[in-house]
Amino acid sequence: MSLSRRDFIGVSALGLSALTLAPYAFARKPLSFEKLMEFKPHGNLTLVFTSDIHGHLKPLYFAEPMNLLAPEPLRGTPGYLTGMDFLKYYNIKPGSVEAYTGSCVSFIKLAKLYGKTGGAPQMATIIRAIIEERGKDKCIVLDGGDTWVTSGIAVKTDGMAIVDWLNYVGYEYIVAHWDVTVGKEKFLDIVKNKLKAKFISYNITEEPFGELVFPPYDVIEKNGVKVGIIGSSFPFTPIANPRKFTEGWSFGVRPEELQKYVKELREKHKVDLVILLSHDGLPLDIALMKQVKGIDIVISGHTHDVTPTPVRVGDTLIVSPGSHGKFVGRMDLEVRNGKLQSYRFKLIPVLSEVVPEDKGAKKLVEKWYKPYEKEFNEVIGTTHTLLYKRDTVFSTWDRLIGEALEDYYHGVDAVMSLDVGTSPGFRWGTTLLPGQKIKVEDVYDVLGLTYPEVYIMKRKGKDLLALWEDVADNVFNPNPLYQQGGDMSRIYGVEYELKINAKQGERIRNVRIKGKPLEPEKEYVVAVYGGPPPMGVEPEKKNIREIVVDYIRKKKEIHIDVKKALNVKVLDHPYNIDCYWR
Amino acid sequence: MDRRRFLTLSAVAMVGLTALPALKPAFGASKLEEEVQKRLGVALSQVKESPEVKLTAPTIAESGANVPITVESDIPIDKVEQLWIFVDKNPSPWITDVKLTPMNGRVFFSTRIKMGETSNVRAILKLKDGSFVMATKEVKVTAGGCG
Incomplete structure (x- = not known):
C-alpha cells in the first residue's frame, strides 16, 4: 500500500521536473534562479546534500565522462550511463540545463551557453534558501566526502578553507575518502576540533581488535521525526591511497555490521527513517542494498554519478548528487507512522552565473584565496x-x-x-x-x-x-x-x-x-x-x-x-x- | 650422441605413456583438492556449500599479509566436530584446522591469514554425523590502486 503511494508521488515528481525542463530546453540564458530552485515542497522532512566537492570553492567547468565502460552484467545501469543513453534513460532533452550538467552531449557548446558550475557562494545560497523555505527544524544538511581535498586552495590551506565554508553553511554530517590525505593527525584535528559537522563512519575501526574510531551513526530528531544516519567512508581508502594516511585503521565493505546498525537504529532507537551517508560509489551501493535491508535512503558519493531520479533497490532509494559542486540535492520526505511514505527529489543545478552569490560565503572564499591569488592566477x-x-x-x-x-x-x-x-x-x-x-x-x-x-x-x-x-x-x-x-x-x-x-x-x-x-x-x-x-x-x-x-x-x-x-x-x-x- | 639422445627421449616417452593412465587423477587434482582429500578424508566435490556456515572476509584485502577472517555458524556446537580453513591459491592451501567442543559455546573463530594472490577462501565444518558444510568467499589481493 505505502509502496504504491510512494511510487506514485515519486513518478509524479519526475513528471514535474520533466515538464519544467521543456520550456528552457535549447533556450538561451535568461534562466532565473527561481526556475532552477523550483520545487513543490512536500512532507515533513528535507534532506539537503552535496558530495565530492573536491575542494572547489570557485566556479569551474566540469565535463561528465564520454565513456563509463561497464562489464556486461552492469551495462546500461546507473553508474554506467553516458551521453545520449543517459539522456534517454532519464528522459532529458538535449540542450537543456539537465543535459549540460548531467551528460557529455554537446558539452563545449552548452558550456558556452550556460557557463561554469559550482562555487561555494552559489552552493551556500541554494542551501540557505532551502533551509529558509522549509525551516531549520525540518532540514538535515549532509555531505558525502571528498570535500576539503584535491584542489589548489585545499592543498594550500590543508583543507581548512573548505572546512570553514562547511561550518559557515551549517553542514551536520559528513564522511571521508581523500579527506584523510591531509595527514592522519590533521584529519583527526579537523573532525574532532575544527569541523562542526559530525563525522560518522561504521566502517573505520582500529587494528587489530576492531574498536570503532568514530561513531558509526547518529540519531537526530527533526520536526518530530526520529532519523538514524549511518556513515560509510570509502571502503578501500587504505589501498587506493598511501597507507600512512590510515595507518592502524581498517576500512572495508561490511554488510553484516551495516545490517546490525540498521537493526540497532530500528529496534533500540526506534527511528522512523534510516539514511546511509556513503562514500562507497553508486554501483557498490546498488549491490550492497541488495544484501542489506531496512535502509530508506542512500546518499551515495565517490563515483561522481548524477542521478536525476533515485535508483531503487527493493524499498531503498539511492541518490548520487554528482561532483565538483555541480548540484545541490534536495529530497523532501513524508515520514509518518515510523515509515517513509513518499518523497520528492531534485538535483538543483548550480549554474554559477545564474545563482546569486552568498555574501558571507564570498567573503570567506576571498579571505582564504588572498595569499595565493598571485600564484594561482x-x-x-x-x-x-x-x-x-x-x-x-x-x-x-x-x-x-x-x-x-x-x-x-x-x-x-x-x-x-x-x-x-x-x-x-x-x-x-x-x-x-x-x-x-x-x-x-x-x-x-x-x-x-x-x-x-x-x-x-x-x-x-x-x-x-x-x-x-x-x-x-x-x-x-x-x-x-x-x-x-x-x-x-x-x-x-x-x-x-x-x-x-x-x-x-x-x-x-x-x-x-x-x-x-x-x-x-x-x-x-x-x-x-x-x-x-x-x-x-x-x-x-x-x-x-x-x-x-x-x-x-x-x-x-x-x-x-x-x-x-x-x-x-x-x-x-x-x-x-x-x-x-x- | 644422437643415439643416446634418442634412447633417453624414447624412455621418457615410454614412462610418460605407461604412467599417464594410472597417474591421471593425481595430475588432474589441484593442490587444494589434494589437501582437502588428505585432511578431510573426502573429495572436495563432496563438500557442499551451505548458508549455515558464515564466512566474513574483506572483498578486497587491505594487505595480503594480514587478512582478517571470521567463521561462524548457528549449528549447535555439540553437533560440530572440526573446522578447516583453506585458501585455494596459496602455495600451501591449508591454513588451519580447529577441533571444536561444547566448551566453545558456539561456532565462532576469528583469525588473520596470509594470502599470496586473489583467491577463494574456504571454511569447512565437519559435523558429528560425518557430513561436511562449507562457506566460500573470494578475497581480492591487489597492488594497484586508484581513487
Missing part, C-alpha cells in the same frame, strides 16, 4: 583542446601529463629515455574549454595531491602488465563489491587492446611500448605518481605539478587530437570520442 598557456579528466581509460589532461613526464625525463644518455608514464585514474579534476587560458591553479585543480612526488624507476615488462591487469580488475570486475570505483590508469607511451569482459589477467592484450611489442623480461623506464610510494626509490626533484606547469609554460599552445592520441582499443564495448564536440 598566473597564465602559463592556452589550450586549443578540451582538457578533461573523466573517462574510463583516456583523457586529454592525462595525455598532457604524460607528455610533460616524457619531456621532463629527456634521457641521461642517447640510449635511455622514458618508456612509460602512468597517471592514476582519479575521477576529479577541472575541465578547460578550447581557447581557455591555462592558469597555475588549473594544474593544482587537476593534480591537487598532498603527495605529488614523481618516481622514476625500472620495471620488467611482465611486472608492468601484471600491475595494469590488477588495476583493470579493480575497474572492470563484474561484481561491484570487488571494484574500487576509480578509472583505469592512463598509460602514456603504451598502446593496448582492452577486453573488459575477459577473466582477470587476460583483459589487456597486444601491448606495445613505444611501438614495439611488450617484452616480458625487458626492463622499462617508468614514471609514476599518485600511488603508494614505491619502496627504495627516491622521488624526483620536481613534483608532478611543477613538471606539468613547466611543460605548459614551455609549450604555451596545447593541442591534443583525441583521435590520434587515444592509445586504447576497446574490443568489447563501444567507445565514444565525439560526444563533447557534437
Whole structure:
C-alpha cells in the first residue's frame, strides 16, 4: 500500500521536473534562479546534500565522462550511463540545463551557453534558501566526502578553507575518502576540533581488535521525526591511497555490521527513517542494498554519478548528487507512522552565473584565496583542446601529463629515455574549454595531491602488465563489491587492446611500448605518481605539478587530437570520442 | 650422441605413456583438492556449500599479509566436530584446522591469514554425523590502486 503511494508521488515528481525542463530546453540564458530552485515542497522532512566537492570553492567547468565502460552484467545501469543513453534513460532533452550538467552531449557548446558550475557562494545560497523555505527544524544538511581535498586552495590551506565554508553553511554530517590525505593527525584535528559537522563512519575501526574510531551513526530528531544516519567512508581508502594516511585503521565493505546498525537504529532507537551517508560509489551501493535491508535512503558519493531520479533497490532509494559542486540535492520526505511514505527529489543545478552569490560565503572564499591569488592566477598557456579528466581509460589532461613526464625525463644518455608514464585514474579534476587560458591553479585543480612526488624507476615488462591487469580488475570486475570505483590508469607511451569482459589477467592484450611489442623480461623506464610510494626509490626533484606547469609554460599552445592520441582499443564495448564536440 | 639422445627421449616417452593412465587423477587434482582429500578424508566435490556456515572476509584485502577472517555458524556446537580453513591459491592451501567442543559455546573463530594472490577462501565444518558444510568467499589481493 505505502509502496504504491510512494511510487506514485515519486513518478509524479519526475513528471514535474520533466515538464519544467521543456520550456528552457535549447533556450538561451535568461534562466532565473527561481526556475532552477523550483520545487513543490512536500512532507515533513528535507534532506539537503552535496558530495565530492573536491575542494572547489570557485566556479569551474566540469565535463561528465564520454565513456563509463561497464562489464556486461552492469551495462546500461546507473553508474554506467553516458551521453545520449543517459539522456534517454532519464528522459532529458538535449540542450537543456539537465543535459549540460548531467551528460557529455554537446558539452563545449552548452558550456558556452550556460557557463561554469559550482562555487561555494552559489552552493551556500541554494542551501540557505532551502533551509529558509522549509525551516531549520525540518532540514538535515549532509555531505558525502571528498570535500576539503584535491584542489589548489585545499592543498594550500590543508583543507581548512573548505572546512570553514562547511561550518559557515551549517553542514551536520559528513564522511571521508581523500579527506584523510591531509595527514592522519590533521584529519583527526579537523573532525574532532575544527569541523562542526559530525563525522560518522561504521566502517573505520582500529587494528587489530576492531574498536570503532568514530561513531558509526547518529540519531537526530527533526520536526518530530526520529532519523538514524549511518556513515560509510570509502571502503578501500587504505589501498587506493598511501597507507600512512590510515595507518592502524581498517576500512572495508561490511554488510553484516551495516545490517546490525540498521537493526540497532530500528529496534533500540526506534527511528522512523534510516539514511546511509556513503562514500562507497553508486554501483557498490546498488549491490550492497541488495544484501542489506531496512535502509530508506542512500546518499551515495565517490563515483561522481548524477542521478536525476533515485535508483531503487527493493524499498531503498539511492541518490548520487554528482561532483565538483555541480548540484545541490534536495529530497523532501513524508515520514509518518515510523515509515517513509513518499518523497520528492531534485538535483538543483548550480549554474554559477545564474545563482546569486552568498555574501558571507564570498567573503570567506576571498579571505582564504588572498595569499595565493598571485600564484594561482598566473597564465602559463592556452589550450586549443578540451582538457578533461573523466573517462574510463583516456583523457586529454592525462595525455598532457604524460607528455610533460616524457619531456621532463629527456634521457641521461642517447640510449635511455622514458618508456612509460602512468597517471592514476582519479575521477576529479577541472575541465578547460578550447581557447581557455591555462592558469597555475588549473594544474593544482587537476593534480591537487598532498603527495605529488614523481618516481622514476625500472620495471620488467611482465611486472608492468601484471600491475595494469590488477588495476583493470579493480575497474572492470563484474561484481561491484570487488571494484574500487576509480578509472583505469592512463598509460602514456603504451598502446593496448582492452577486453573488459575477459577473466582477470587476460583483459589487456597486444601491448606495445613505444611501438614495439611488450617484452616480458625487458626492463622499462617508468614514471609514476599518485600511488603508494614505491619502496627504495627516491622521488624526483620536481613534483608532478611543477613538471606539468613547466611543460605548459614551455609549450604555451596545447593541442591534443583525441583521435590520434587515444592509445586504447576497446574490443568489447563501444567507445565514444565525439560526444563533447557534437 | 644422437643415439643416446634418442634412447633417453624414447624412455621418457615410454614412462610418460605407461604412467599417464594410472597417474591421471593425481595430475588432474589441484593442490587444494589434494589437501582437502588428505585432511578431510573426502573429495572436495563432496563438500557442499551451505548458508549455515558464515564466512566474513574483506572483498578486497587491505594487505595480503594480514587478512582478517571470521567463521561462524548457528549449528549447535555439540553437533560440530572440526573446522578447516583453506585458501585455494596459496602455495600451501591449508591454513588451519580447529577441533571444536561444547566448551566453545558456539561456532565462532576469528583469525588473520596470509594470502599470496586473489583467491577463494574456504571454511569447512565437519559435523558429528560425518557430513561436511562449507562457506566460500573470494578475497581480492591487489597492488594497484586508484581513487
